[in-house]
Amino acid sequence: MNPVGFFFRSSIGRKILMAVTGAILIGFVVGHLVGNLQIFSHPDKINGYAQFLHQLGPLLWVARIGLLVAVVIHIWAATVLTLENRRARGPVPYGFKHTIRATLASRTMRLTGYVVLAFIVYHLAHFTLGAAQSGTFKANLPKYTMAQDYAVAGFPVVKAGTQVDDVYSMVAHGFQSPAVAIFYIVAVGLLSFHLLHGFDSLFQTLGWRTHRWAGALRAAAVAFCLAYFAGNLAIPGAVLAGKVKPRAVAAATR
Amino acid sequence: MVAANSTAPLSITLRVWRQAGPNQPGQFVDYQSKDLSPNMSFLEMLDVVNDQLTAKGEEPIAFAHDCREGICGTCSCTINGKPHGPGKGVATCQVYMRSFRDGDVVTVEPFRAAAFPVIKDLITDRSAFDKIQQAGGYITARAGSAPDANAIPVPKPDADLAMDAATCIGCGACVAACKNASAMLFVAAKVSHLGLVPQGQAERDKRVLAMVSTMDELGFGNCTNQYECSAACPKLISHDFIARLNRDYFNASLRASFQPESQSTGGGAG
Structure with a gap:
């Protein structure tokens, strides 16, 4: 069998695809969160960061297409594996349902996955495409003028005085709606829960987990998910608490 | 779960899956099982119930059993949702009635998996495991007299780990306990116990590829790393070992894809 056939056709191959695409997506959500936490700094930071990403041009599309492929493979493998799993139980289910030690997170992966997928669609419509809350979408807000250079690894990539999209105000406006903010908080909460199983499960699938460090791995997974959730809670939480305000309002009160 | 030195007799309601034959509809039937010694085994309790059913002219409950000392893996049924019933590291034959309380309703079902079709009542056809074994769970070796001890050096840690895997009795509890009816723990044990010793190296890649491929063909589910299998395993x-199987399979697949093969078409003595 050629290696592509092995990955896509065998049970373990599909599991490895789940694990690898899951690892890629974990890497993405961490980077995405770290980038977005710049909202707690001067508006120059997140607006300069957004401008920098857009300046990447073709590279940005390579990343976007790569992520889309990862998401599609992750969902495809999950669907195929789940359908096989259902058939494997046979025609008659157990009359007495019992779980010995499978965690709640592991038993709700499909449900949390659905919520995360719905969230991704909304999130893209909200902050990337402007289909939701279009009145405060970055393209419809006044441009932001960079006060200082935005530097990546010491290299100034966005010069002071550049007119850029006001992502800072778009996010602040967006989360001023409690319904939107709460939906984000619930969705990233369930994503964190999804990752609680995914994070240490991928080590098992790739064959790197043994009992000698399984406890440490689990602790790392729990710590990672708590930190990830806390970081994601901070952004809509700060807007709801009035700590982060849209720029026009902030300027007026200053 | 286990009451200390209890001698008081107990009575339970046995809720048993009755199915007359393969592909026939089955249903749960309740039987009252009274004045049981807490120190009788679960299978002995079934023997008593069956004696009573036979005396009444009814069909006894069909269940598989053989050694009744936890080494053959024949006595396989699901008791209150857990394969081999309450307790850790025991087969059904090692479950004693003191594990239950007076008045309990005890639900007994066959192992549920598409690859283990029910033959009758609590008996399932687990020959799917034999098919996986036949695909590569052996060493093609000279079956002559016993080789010299220590002729092939095996490091003690490897031997210990191989023995852990080799304790598998092929009962199928891992499949029955798995939320997805996956046979990964069984296959992992069989692949690992040979893969860890020098005698198993020559056919290591061929073995893992063939056994996993047969497992997939037989309609077992896929592992979701929930570890119900190892919790239910009587051994x-x-x-x-599943992580080890994943790694072994991955490496073997790459080698099978890229390793050069002999292109020789002739020559030699002919």
Whole structure:
């Protein structure tokens, strides 16, 4: 069998695809969160960061297409594996349902996955495409003028005085709606829960987990998910608490 | 779960899956089982119930059993949702009635998996495991007299780990306990116990590829790393072997794809 056939056709191959695409997506959500936490700094930071990403041009599309492929493979493998799993139980289910030690997170992966997928669609419509809350979408807000250079690894990539999209105000406006903010908080909460199983499960699938460090791995997974959730809670939480305000309002009160 | 030195007799309601034959509809039937010694085994309790059913002219409950000392893996049924019933590291024959309380309703079902069709009542056809074994769970070796001891050096840690895997009795509890009816723990144990010793190296790649491919063909589910299998295993075989199987399979697949093959078409003595 050629290696592509092995990955896509065998049970373990599909599991490895789940694990690898899951690892890629974990890497993405961490980077995405770290980038977005710049909202707690001067508006120059997140607006300069957004401008920098857009300046990447073709590279940005390579990343976007790569992520889309990862998401599609992750969902495809999950669907195929789940359908096989259902058939494997046979025609008659157990009359007495019992779980010995499978965690709640592991038993709700499909449900949390659905919520995360719905969230991704909304999130893209909200902050990337402007289909939701279009009145405060970055393209419809006044441009932001960079006060200082935005530097990546010491290299100034966005010069002071550049007119850029006001992502800072778009996010602040967006989360001023409690319904939107709460939906984000619930969705990233369930994503964190999804990752609680995914994070240490991928080590098992790739064959790197043994009992000698399984406890440490689990602790790392729990710590990672708590930190990830806390970081994601901070952004809509700060807007709801009035700590982060849209720029026009902030300027007026200053 | 186990009451200390209890001698008081107990009575339970046995809720048993009755199915007359393969592909026939089955249903749960309740039987009252009274004045049981807490120190009788679960299978002895079934024997008593069956005696009573036979005396009444009814069909006894069909259940599989053989050694009744936890080494053959024949006595397989699901008791209150857990394969081999309450307790850790025991087969059904090692479950004693003191594990239950007076008045309990005890639900007994066959192992549920598409690859283990029900033959009758609590008996399932687990020959799917034999098919996986036949695909590569052996060493093609000279079956002559016993070789010299220590002729082939095996490091003690490897031997210990191989023995852990080799304790698998092929009962099928891992499949029955798995939320997805996956046979990964069984296959992992069989692949690992040969893969860890020098005698198993020559056919290591061929073995793992063939056994996993047969497992897939037989309609077992896929592992979701929930570790129900190792918790239900009467020999407590670790799911670490599943991680090892994943790694072995991955490496073997790459080698099978890229390793050069002999292109020789002739020559030699002919």
